Amino acid sequence: MGEPAETGGYPGHWEADVVLRDGAAAHLRPIGADDAERLQRMHAAQSESSIYLRYFTYKSSLTEKELRRFTQVDHVDRVAMVILLASPSGDQEIIGVGGYDRIDGTREAEVSFHISDAHQGRGLGSILLEHLAAAGRERGLERFSAEVLPENRKMLAVFSEAGYEVQRRFEDGVVVLEFPIDPTEKSRAVMEAREHRAESRSVAELLTPSQVAVIGASREYGSVGYHLVHNLVEGRFTGGIHAVNPDAFEVGGTEAYASLEHIKQDVDLAVVAVPPERLAEVVADCGRHGVKGLLVVTAGLEAEGAGGSRASGAVLDQRELVRLARGWGMRVIGPASVGLINTDPDISLNASLSPTMPLRGGVGLFSQSASIGVSLYAAAYRRQVGLSSVISAGNRADLSGNDAMQRFEDDEATRAVGIYLESFGNPRKFSRIARRLSLTKPVVVATSDVTGRRLPPGHDVRTTLTPRGAVDSMLEHSGVIQVGNHDSLMDVLQILASQPLPAGPRLGILSNSASMGRVLADAAQSHGLQAVRTESGLDLDGTRREAEDKLRKALDALLGAEEVDAVALCLQPTVAGEHQDHSRVILDTARQHPKPVVVSLIGVLEDDVPLNHLAAAAPVMETGALQQGVPVYSSPARSVAALGKIVRYQRWRQEGIGEPWTPSGLEGSTVSRTVDELLEGWLAESVSGTALHRLEAEQAAELLGHYGLSVMPSVPFTTPEEAVAAAERLGWPVAVKATTDSLRHRLDLGGVRLNISDADMLRRTVADMRAQLEGLGAPGLEVQAMAPIGQGCRVRALEDPLMGPVVSFGISGDAVDLLDDWAHAVPPLTDKDLRSLVRRPRAAQKLTGHRGLPPVDITAVEETLQRVAMLKDNHPQVAALEIAPLLVAEEGVSILHATIDIANPQQRTDSARRAISRW
Numbered sequence: 001m002g003e004p005a006e007t008g009g010y011p012g013h014w015e016a017d018v019v020l021r022d023g024a025a026a027h028l029r030p031i032g033a034d035d036a037e038r039l040q041r042m043h044a045a046q047s048e049s050s051i052y053l054r055y056f057t058y059k060s061s062l063t064e065k066e067l068r069r070f071t072q073v074d075h076v077d078r079v080a081m082v083i084l085l086a087s088p089s090g091d092q093e094i095i096g097v098g099g100y101d102r103i104d105g106t107r108e109a110e111v112s113f114h115i116s117d118a119h120q121g122r123g124l125g126s127i128l129l130e131h132l133a134a135a136g137r138e139r140g141l142e143r144f145s146a147e148v149l150p151e152n153r154k155m156l157a158v159f160s161e162a163g164y165e166v167q168r169r170f171e172d173g174v175v176v177l178e179f180p181i182d183p184t185e186k187s188r189a190v191m192e193a194r195e196h197r198a199e200s201r202s203v204a205e206l207l208t209p210s211q212v213a214v215i216g217a218s219r220e221y222g223s224v225g226y227h228l229v230h231n232l233v234e235g236r237f238t239g240g241i242h243a244v245n246p247d248a249f250e251v252g253g254t255e256a257y258a259s260l261e262h263i264k265q266d267v268d269l270a271v272v273a274v275p276p277e278r279l280a281e282v283v284a285d286c287g288r289h290g291v292k293g294l295l296v297v298t299a300g301l302e303a304e305g306a307g308g309s310r311a312s313g314a315v316l317d318q319r320e321l322v323r324l325a326r327g328w329g330m331r332v333i334g335p336a337s338v339g340l341i342n343t344d345p346d347i348s349l350n351a352s353l354s355p356t357m358p359l360r361g362g363v364g365l366f367s368q369s370a371s372i373g374v375s376l377y378a379a380a381y382r383r384q385v386g387l388s389s390v391i392s393a394g395n396r397a398d399l400s401g402n403d404a405m406q407r408f409e410d411d412e413a414t415r416a417v418g419i420y421l422e423s424f425g426n427p428r429k430f431s432r433i434a435r436r437l438s439l440t441k442p443v444v445v446a447t448s449d450v451t452g453r454r455l456p457p458g459h460d461v462r463t464t465l466t467p468r469g470a471v472d473s474m475l476e477h478s479g480v481i482q483v484g485n486h487d488s489l490m491d492v493l494q495i496l497a498s499q500p501l502p503a504g505p506r507l508g509i510l511s512n513s514a515s516m517g518r519v520l521a522d523a524a525q526s527h528g529l530q531a532v533r534t535e536s537g538l539d540l541d542g543t544r545r546e547a548e549d550k551l552r553k554a555l556d557a558l559l560g561a562e563e564v565d566a567v568a569l570c571l572q573p574t575v576a577g578e579h580q581d582h583s584r585v586i587l588d589t590a591r592q593h594p595k596p597v598v599v600s601l602i603g604v605l606e607d608d609v610p611l612n613h614l615a616a617a618a619p620v621m622e623t624g625a626l627q628q629g630v631p632v633y634s635s636p637a638r639s640v641a642a643l644g645k646i647v648r649y650q651r652w653r654q655e656g657i658g659e660p661w662t663p664s665g666l667e668g669s670t671v672s673r674t675v676d677e678l679l680e681g682w683l684a685e686s687v688s689g690t691a692l693h694r695l696e697a698e699q700a701a702e703l704l705g706h707y708g709l710s711v712m713p714s715v716p717f718t719t720p721e722e723a724v725a726a727a728e729r730l731g732w733p734v735a736v737k738a739t740t741d742s743l744r745h746r747l748d749l750g751g752v753r754l755n756i757s758d759a760d761m762l763r764r765t766v767a768d769m770r771a772q773l774e775g776l777g778a779p780g781l782e783v784q785a786m787a788p789i790g791q792g793c794r795v796r797a798l799e800d801p802l803m804g805p806v807v808s809f810g811i812s813g814d815a816v817d818l819l820d821d822w823a824h825a826v827p828p829l830t831d832k833d834l835r836s837l838v839r840r841p842r843a844a845q846k847l848t849g850h851r852g853l854p855p856v857d858i859t860a861v862e863e864t865l866q867r868v869a870m871l872k873d874n875h876p877q878v879a880a881l882e883i884a885p886l887l888v889a890e891e892g893v894s895i896l897h898a899t900i901d902i903a904n905p906q907q908r909t910d911s912a913r914r915a916i917s918r919w
Contacts, residue, residue: 009074009075010030010075010079010135011138011907013907014029014030014081014131014135015027015028015029015030016028016029016131016913016914016915016916017326017915017916018083018127018914018915018916019195019198019199019201019202019331019914019916020122020123020124020127020198020329021121021122021123021194021197021198021201022122022198022201023198023199023200023201023202023203023204023205023292023331024085024122024202024292024329024330024331025202025325025326025329025330025331025916026083026084026085026095026326026329027083027084027085027092027326027327028081028082028083028084028127028128028131028915029081029082029084030073030075030079030080030081030082030135031070031071031073031080031081031082031097031099032071033068033071033072034071035071035082035094036067036068036070036071038082038084038092038093038094039062039067039070039071039082039094039097040061040062040067041093041094042093042094042095042097042114042116043061043062044060044061045116045117045118046114046116046117047117050114050115050117052149053149053151053152053155054112054113054114056149056174070097070099073099076139077101077102077109077139078099078100078101078102079099079100079132079135079136079139080097080098080099080100081097081098081099081128081131081132081135082094082096082097083095083096083097083124083127083128084327085119085327085328085329086287086327086328086329088288090284090287090288092327094116095115095116095118095119095122095124096113096114096115096116096119096124096125096127096128097113097114097128098111098112098113098114098125098128098129098132099111099112099132100112100132100136100141100144102139102141103145107140107141107142107143108141108142108143108144108145108178109136109141109143109144109145110144110145110146110147111129111132111144111145111146112146113125113128113129113155113158115154120154123194123198125154125155125158126158126161126162126194127914129158129159129162130162130191130912130913130914131913132144133181133912133913134911134912134913136181137181137182141181142180142181142182142673143178143179143180143181144178144179144181145176145177145178145179146159146176146177147174147175147176147177148174148175148177149173149174149175150170150173150174150175156175156177159177159179161190162187162190163184163186163187163188163189163190163191164179164180164181164184164186164187165179165180165184166178166179167179180669182669183912185660187912188912191912191913191914192432194914195406195914196406196409196410196433198914199402199403199406199407199916200406200407200409200410202293202331202399202403203331203391203399203403203404203406203407204407204410204411205268205292205293205331206269206292206293206295206331206333206340206399207340207342207347207349207389207391207407208342208344208347208349209239209268209269209292209293209349210239210240210265210268211239211240211242211263211265211266211267211268211269212232212237212239212240212241212242212267212268212269212270212271212349212351213242213243213244213257213260213263213267213269213270213271213291214228214229214232214241214242214243214244214251214270214271214273215244215260215270215271215272215273215274215282215286216244216245216272216273216274216298217229217243217244217245217248217251217252217256217273218245218248218251219245219248219250219251219252224273224297224353225245225251225273226251226252227353227355228271228273228297228339228351228352228353229241229243229251229252229254230252231339231350231351231352231353231354231355232252232349232350232351233252233253233254234350234355234356235348235349235350235357236348237347237348237349237350237351238346238347238348239268239347239349240265241254242254242255242257242263242265242267243255243256243257244256244257244258244259244260244263245257245258246258246259259285260285260286260289260291261289263289266289266290267286267289267290267291267292268291268292268293269291269292269293269294269295269340269351270282270286270291270293270294270295271295271297271339271351272286272294272295272296272297272298272334273297273298274298275298276298276299276300276301276315276316277315279296279298279301279315279316279321279335280316280320280324283316283321283324283325283328283330284324284328286325286328286330287324287325287327287328287329287330288328291328291330292329292330292331293330293331293332293333294325294330294331294332294333294334295333295334295337295339295340295351296321296332296333296334296335296336296337296394297334297335297336297337297338297339297353297394298334298335298336299335299336299370299394300315300336301315301316301317301318301321301335301336301395301397302315302317302318318335318395318397319397321335321397322397322398325398326398331398331399331403332397332398332399333391333392333393333394333398333399334393334394334395334397335394335395335397336370336394336395337370337373337392337393337394338352338353338354338370338373338374338392338394339351339352339353339354339390339392340352340389340390340391340392341354341357341358341377341387341389341390342388342389343357343358343359343360343361343386343387343388343389344360344388344389344413345360352377352390352392353374354374354377356381358377358380358381358385358386358387358390359381359384359385359386359387360386360387360388361385361386361387361388361497362386362388362413362414362415362416362497363380363385363386363387363388363414363415363416363417363418363493363496363497364387364388364389364390364391364404364407364408364411364414364416364417364418365377365380365387365389365390365391365417365418365419366390366391366393366401366404366405366408366417366418366419366420367390367391367392367393367419367420368393368394368395368396368401368420368421368422368423369394369420369422369448370392370394372420372486373390373392373394373420375486376418376420376486376489376490377390379486379487379490380490380493383490383494383631384629385490385493385494385497385498386497386498388411388413388414388415389408389411389413389414391404396422396423396425398916400425400426401419401421401430402425402426402429402430402433403916404417404419405417405419405430405433405434405437405443406433408437408441409433409436409437409440409441414441415441415496416441416442416443416444416493416496416497417437417441417442417443417444418444418446418489418490418493419443419444419445419446420445420446420447420448420486420489421445421446421447421448422447422448424471424802424803425909426909426910427471427474427802427803427804427826427909428803428804428826428908428909428910429909429910430474430478431474431475431477431478431826432910434475434478434479434480435477435478435479435657438478438479438480438649438652438653439479439653439657442481442496442501442646442649443478443479443480443481444480444481444483444489444492444493444496445475445480445481445482445483445489446483446484446485446486446488446489447471447475447482467796467798467800467806467808467822467824468820468822469820469822469823469824470800470803470806470808470824470826471803473823473824473825473826473840474803474824474826477825477826477833479649479652479653479657480649481645481646481648481649482645483645488641488642491633491638491639491641491642492642492645492646494631494633494642495596495598495631495642495643495646496646497631498629498630498631499596499597499598499630499631500594500595500596501596501646501650502565502566502595502596502643502646502647502650503565503595503650504565504647504650504651505528505529505530505565505644505647505651506529506530506532506563506564506565506566507520507524507529507530507531507532507564507565507566507567507568507640507643508532508533508534508535508558508559508561508564508566508567508568509521509524509531509533509534509535509536509567509568509570510535510536510538510554510555510558510567510568510569510570511535511536511538511569511570511571511572512536512537512538512539512540512571512572513536513570513571513572513602514536514537516536516570516572516602516636517534517535517536517570518534518536519570519636519637520534520568520570520636520640521534523636523637523640523641524568524640524644527640527641527643527644527645528644528647528648529566529640529643529644529647532563532564533558533561533563533564535554535558538550538551538554540571540574540580544580547580547582548582548585551582551585551586551589552585552588552589555567555569555585555586555589555590555597556589556592556593559589559590559592559593559595559597560593564595565595565647566595566596566597566598566643566647567595567596567597567598568597568598568599568600568636568639568640568643569586569597569598569599569600570599570600570601570602570636570639571599571600571601571602572602572603573602573603579601579603583630586599586630587629587630590630596643596646597630598630598631598633598639598640598642598643599630599631599632599633599639600632600633600634600635600636600638600639601632601633601634602634602635602636655832656832657830657832657833658830658831658832658833658835659830659831659832660828660830661830661831661834661866662866662870663708663863663866663867663870664708665708666707666708666867666870671706671707672874672875674706675703675706675707675871675874675875676875676877678702678703678706679703679875679877679878679902680877682695682699682902683877683902683903683904686902691903692879692880692901692902692903693901693902693903694899694900694901695899695900695901695902697711697714699900700898700899700900701713701898703871703878703900704871704895704898704900707867707868707870707871708867709864709867709868709871709883709895709898710895711895711896711897711898712784712785712787712894712895712896713730713784713785714737714782714783714784714896714897715729715730715782715783715784716739716780716781716782717781717782717783718780720762720763720766720767723736723762723763723766723781723783724759724762724763726783727756727759727762727783730783730784730785731785732756732757732758733754733755733756733757733785733786734756734762734783734784734785734786735752735753735754735755735756735783735784735785735786736752736753736756736762736765736766736769736781736782736783736784737751737752737753737781737782737783737784738751738752738769738773738779738780738781739779739780739781739782740777740779740780741899743773743776743779744884744897745792745812745884745885745897749776750769750772750773751773751779753765753768753769754786755786762783766781769781784896787887787889787894787896788887788889788890788891788892788894789889790856790887790888790889790890790893790894791811791812791846791847791856791887791888792811792812792813792885792886792887792888793809793810793811793812793847793861793885793886793887793888794809794810794811794812794816794882794883794884794885794886795807795808795809795864795865795868795881795882795883795884795886796808796809796822796880796881796882796883797868797869797871797872797878797880797881797882798872798879798880798881799872799876799878799879799880799903799905799906801906802909803826803909804826804876804908804909804910805826805827805869805872805873805876806824806825806826807824807825807826807827807829807837807865807868807869807872808822808823808824808825809822809823809825809837809838809840809841809861809865810822810823810841810843811841811843811844811846811847812884812885813843815841815842815843819842821841821842821843822841823836823837823838823840823841823844824837825837825869827869827870827872827873828869828870828873829865829866829869831862834862834865834866835862837862837865838858838861838862838865847861847888854890855890856888856889856890857888857889857890857891857892857893858888860888860891860892860893861886861888861893864883864886864893864895868881868883875905876905876906876908877902877903877904877905878900878901878902879901879902879903880899880900880901881898881899881900881901882898882899882900883895883897883898884896884897884898884899885897
């Protein structure tokens with residue numbers, strides 16, 4: 001999210017909503033002078049033991065001087081942060097506080113924490129440490145130290161389990177801890193594991209409630225409130241159902257209550273279906289009564305508004321809805337959600353507008369759009385795809401696909417995941433979670449036409465919108481199965497719900513139609529499959545038993561063939577236009593082999609065999625079973641297209657994601673800190689108010705040099721004699737180039753002259769170029785030493801307002817200038833990512849030997865891209881970087897020209913601290 005202006009002396013992104021260990025939400029922000037009373041109240045509620053462990057002595061209250069010192073900080077050398085939750089009175093109360101004080105003249109600070117006794121064990125200390133470390137790095141700190149009493153085991157655990165390299169010693173009766181605060185692979189892994197557990201827990205709490213209240217329940221048939229209660233009852237929810245309606249005694253056969261206050265049990269989930277103008281009072285009432293989460297079916301809220309104070313009766317916007325709910329520790333699904341479903345028989349939750357429970361199965365569904373959610377559920381029911389749980393996020397104001405994936409990863413009942421997205425709130429986090437999840441469970445993602453182009457509120461577009469194709473590259477990088485629409489999503493899920501994953505791309509084809517066999521073979525080839533055996537002469541004439549025996553033997557032989565990884569069966573109707581019911585034979589035979597089978601039935605009329613017949617014929621799946629039926633399609637091409645996507649996914653999973661790789665000289669954090677200091681100085685010198693600042697050529701070369709990237713020097717000149725002098729210094733032969741970007745590399749327009757070997761030739765070249773280029777604006781000229789002959793490439797890296805760092809690679813010339821033949825990747829990159837990035841452009845075959853030319857040094861290209869990727873990943877201040885051209889020879893690469901724009905950095909959407917999107 002773009003960095004807001006300084007708020008109270010600290011950067012706006014230091015405020016964050018966080019998920020605690022138990023799944024509840026809370027708000028974290030730097031402390032302020034008006035927190036003194038809150039801090040005193042927290043202190044007064046603490047036990048003598050807790051006070052002693054924090055201050056090494058007991059004090060019944062904090063003095064005015066102490067309160068001023070703790071709450072009035074400069075947010076630079078002295079930083080303190082608090083975590084807040086609303087109390088039953090509605091006031092925000094401090095439940096945890098942590099801070100650091102810089103040791104004078106050093107890059108080290110002493111850090112300390114104090115956690116409310118009532119909220120011990122909720123992970124507050126580790127969250128505060130992450131955020132303080134992130135703030136400290138921004139303020140130039142390198143190390144934290146702490147003094148902890150030996151008996152304060154909980155605080156010692158916070159430090160030792162954070163993933164930092166902690167050194168400890170015993171001194172004067174206390175344990176002294178010291179550690180560097182730069183993120184390490186271990187500290188990031190610890191943070192991500194804690195984030196995963198907390199966010200998974202927050203979704204699990206919503207999916208497994210014991211007591212559900214429907215606020216806005218109604219006795220009027222056709223109303224939302226009526227059907228929500230009715231569907232909960234008919235779905236046989238195993239917990240308590242409470243209708244909240246002050247004007248009724250009974251709704252849907254359940255007792256109605258005037259308000260939450262009259263319900264004796266503690267409500268876990270509130271399903272809210274009230275007019276928008278009542279949402280504010282409902283959210284506050286739920287918070288006061290300890291509701292854990294909200295499912296907001298109410299629609300009609302604005303995406304964002306002015307915020308701030310609200311006139312009585314005014315309609316909440318989505319931003320305010322989330323802010324109010326999180327203030328009470330509640331997560332929100334919606335608004336405009338169509339519901340939440342959990343088919344676990346121990347829960348049997350149908351808190352949705354769906355009149356029936358889906359089949360119990362292994363597919364978890366998440367939909368951002370309400371209407372698409374309805375469509376997906378209907379398609380799953382129609383195709384008899386078994387579901388584990390369904391989450392309709394509606395407008396996705398809070399709970400997102402990232403949260404859902406965290407839960408699906410932990411849910412043993414979920415074996416495949418389907419997601420429909422209209423926008424990304426945190427693409428880097430999505431990529432990270434989806435990649436981890438895809439290694440164990442297939443994730444199918446359908447995106448709308450605008451996914452990746454919508455910016456969440458608060459983003460400041462400083463450079464450009466997401467490069468075309470970057471979102472697709474990010475999804476490919478994540479290992480998810482990409483589909484074009486929700487129909488294709490269900491095509492793929494239909495296989496994943498019932499079939500084992502194919503071991504490879506080798507396809508066996510079986511049909512009672514020769515022409516359909518050819519159609520399947522052609523379709524297989526176009527979708528990356530190999531039609532290794534085609535048997536299209538299947539004769540199903542004769543009696544039913546004879547036909548079934550022939551079908552069983554043919555299918556069994558094909559599935560049993562060693563060279564076949566999957567089978568596509570296509571049947572056409574009889575001469576009379578009828579399909580005989582061979583479902584039991586197909587199901588029984590398929591289940592005897594660990595290979596997937598897809599079926600297509602052509603010529604099916606409306607009143608003939610339904611397309612879900614084979615799936616419907618199977619019994620409801622037991623947990624852990626591989627098959628629930630055999631997927632059936634009306635089109636042979638659709639069946640093979642879906643199977644082809646799964647084969648590509650399986651190949652990605654088998655190959656693995658590769659290994660992290662750091663080029664020599666970039667280990668540790670020294671280079672990154674040095675460059676940060678350089679960038680800070682250059683930004684301070686830039687013209688105030690300018691969004692982007694273009695570095696001078698010498699500055700760009702210096703910055704790249706720190707990352708092991710050497711730019712060949714070029715010298716501008718005004719007279720021929722200056723050019724000759726420069727050439728003498730650089731070494732003959734040389735090239736002369738126009739200094740404007742539009743002509744710098746255009747041999748065809750006379751913007752470049754190569755292989756100039758002596759002074760006289762250089763003088764003539766300068767005169768010729770000036771005469772030729774006079775009609776093109778008379779650009780300036782520069783001289784540069786000749787690089788080894790090679791293939792020209794272009795490298796770009798930018799700080800995208802949505803996705804963070806994006807690295808792009810292409811082959812110079814028309815491929816990128818006219819055909820947009822770029823490959824994109826989102827750092828950090830593994831060795832496998834780099835191999836894919838270099839080879840993905842269509843013109844990349846020029847690198848491997850094209851039309852008799854020798855292959856170039858691709859390994860050097862990969863190393864260059866990794867150095868660029870690490871530079872961009874480490875420094876969001878680098879708004880845009882371009883190397884054009886990167887000349888790749890048979891051995892090594894040469895950077896002939898580089899431009900770098902810098903700007904005040906944005907806060908990355910996936911940084912080394914835990915936070916959930918603010919809106």
